[in-house]
Amino acid sequence: MKKTDSFLKTWFRNWYDIFVHELRLIFSDSGVMIIFFIGGLLYPVLYNLIYMNGTVDEMPVAVVDLSGGSCSRRYLQKVDATRECEILTHCYSLEEAQRLMQQRVVHGVILIPADFDERLVRGEQGVISTYADMSSFLYYKCLTMGTSLTMLDEIHQIQTERYAAAGEDGQVACQLTQPVLYDENIPFNKPFSYTIFFISAALMLVIQQTMFYGSSLLAGTLREQNRSFASMPRNLQGLGIGRVILGRGAAYMAVYLCISTLIALFIPWLFKFPQHAWWGDIMILLVFYIMDCIFFSFTWSTLIWKRETVFVLFLSVSPICMFLTGFSWPNTAIPEVWQWVGYLFPSTFGCRAFINLNTAGCSLADVAPEFRAMIIQTIVYYVLAYMAVFAENRYLARHSSTNSTYPQ
Numbered sequence: 542m543k544k545t546d547s548f549l550k551t552w553f554r555n556w557y558d559i560f561v562h563e564l565r566l567i568f569s570d571s572g573v574m575i576i577f578f579i580g581g582l583l584y585p586v587l588y589n590l591i592y593m594n595g596t597v598d599e600m601p602v603a604v605v606d607l608s609g610g611s612c613s614r615r616y617l618q619k620v621d622a623t624r625e626c627e628i629l630t631h632c633y634s635l636e637e638a639q640r641l642m643q644q645r646v647v648h649g650v651i652l653i654p655a656d657f658d659e660r661l662v663r664g665e666q667g668v669i670s671t672y673a674d675m676s677s678f679l680y681y682k683c684l685t686m687g688t689s690l691t692m693l694d695e696i697h698q699i700q701t702e703r704y705a706a707a708g709e710d711g712q713v714a715c716q717l718t719q720p721v722l723y724d725e726n727i728p729f730n731k732p733f734s735y736t737i738f739f740i741s742a743a744l745m746l747v748i749q750q751t752m753f754y755g756s757s758l759l760a761g762t763l764r765e766q767n768r769s770f771a772s773m774p775r776n777l778q779g780l781g782i783g784r785v786i787l788g789r790g791a792a793y794m795a796v797y798l799c800i801s802t803l804i805a806l807f808i809p810w811l812f813k814f815p816q817h818a819w820w821g822d823i824m825i826l827l828v829f830y831i832m833d834c835i836f837f838s839f840t841w842s843t844l845i846w847k848r849e850t851v852f853v854l855f856l857s858v859s860p861i862c863m864f865l866t867g868f869s870w871p872n873t874a875i876p877e878v879w880q881w882v883g884y885l886f887p888s889t890f891g892c893r894a895f896i897n898l899n900t901a902g903c904s905l906a907d908v909a910p911e912f913r914a915m916i917i918q919t920i921v922y923y924v925l926a927y928m929a930v931f932a933e934n935r936y937l938a939r940h941s942s943t944n945s946t947y948p949q
Contacts, residue, residue, distance in 0.1 A: 559788025576755040581800045584747050585808045592736040600683040601629040603638040603647040610658025616695055625687035648674040649684040729900050741900050742868040742892040744804050749834045749888045750859055757842040764846050782930050790835045801827045817902030826894055833887040833915045836922035843929040866892040890914040
């Protein structure tokens with residue numbers, strides 16, 4: 542019994558010493574502090590300020606109506622009445638409209654060919670061409686939605702008129718053109734805001750990326766100075782790898798519980814985003830997600846030997862991680878190879894769980910698959926981090942490159 546008590550006391554004392562030492566390393570490195578606190582808190586605020594409006598309403602559009610008939614005029618009146626588009630000017634040629642787009646006077650062009658009304662009168666298919674300013678995705682979205690929704694309404698009206706001309710009364714004509722009544726409803730993003738769509742995924746990705754870059758920056762700095770984060774107390778005789786990993790992990794957990802709470806709870810409240818989840822569920826998600834990110838960072842940071850490598854990775858890895866979360870592209874449409882790549886990152890499951898909880902209002906039971914995936918990742922990355930520390934300690938022992946009780 543005394544031996545057990547002595548072992549536990551020694552274990553916790555070593556764990557606490559490593560925990561305190563790691564906190565000192567974090568708070569003594571200005572680069573890590575900038576990434577953790579300034580980057581971790583500034584990025585979400587900056588993203589929200591950039592995408593503050595979230596929608597583009599009444600986008601100026603130029604029209605080239607070569608038909609000039611009643612059908613084309615009616616169609617353009619409906620487009621002008623939509624929230625998305627405002628017909629700013631009518632042009633006589635496509636070249637004139639293109640010049641206005643190049644001058645940034647308009648951000649879209651609608652071209653109606655000369656035979657548009659004639660084809661509709663003959664019962665044939667009419668064609669309308671649109672050209673969008675692709676300097677912003679929102680311009681394309683507005684033009685596409687405004688013209689497409691108007692087109693669907695026009696199709697319904699034309700079909701109703703044709704059935705009525707064939708002798709069907711109004712009610713029968715409506716039933717034939719729309720046999721099933723439906724109502725469009727977007728419950729989780731009613732204004733169709735790009736900000737709500739994008740930020741929900743970006744918030745969780747910021748947690749993973751800043752933690753990885755900060756811990757990797759610290760690991761690279763130590764290696765450049767011929768020191769190592771993997772060094773252990775001499776009295777453990779190489780048997781305290783678990784204490785080193787858990788002690789360091791507890792330091793990052795203490796720091797990131799505060800940062801993540803501000804990111805996941807305060808930022809959405811500050812910018813009035815949908816928050817349909819109980820705050821306790823979000824905190825449970827954050828605990829599992831942070832643990833996953835910690836061991837993910839410990840594992841991959843063992844490959845960082847230069848401080849500046851972190852900044853190269855920042856530019857290349859972040860967009861890939863964002864895309865692989867599936868928030869902007871259906872998971873089923875992502876190639877299988879890239880889906881397997883996505884399984885390497887905690888953000889893939891953390892972003893999905895956060896979107897389902899906070900935006901869609903799901904329960905913890907609904908996001909159980911994401912929780913299971915994060916738990917499996919945590920276990921795998923803990924084992925890999927353990928093996929990395931063991932291998933590095935063997936390397937340090939052979940080359941006698943560390944002579945201190947703890948890494949300085």
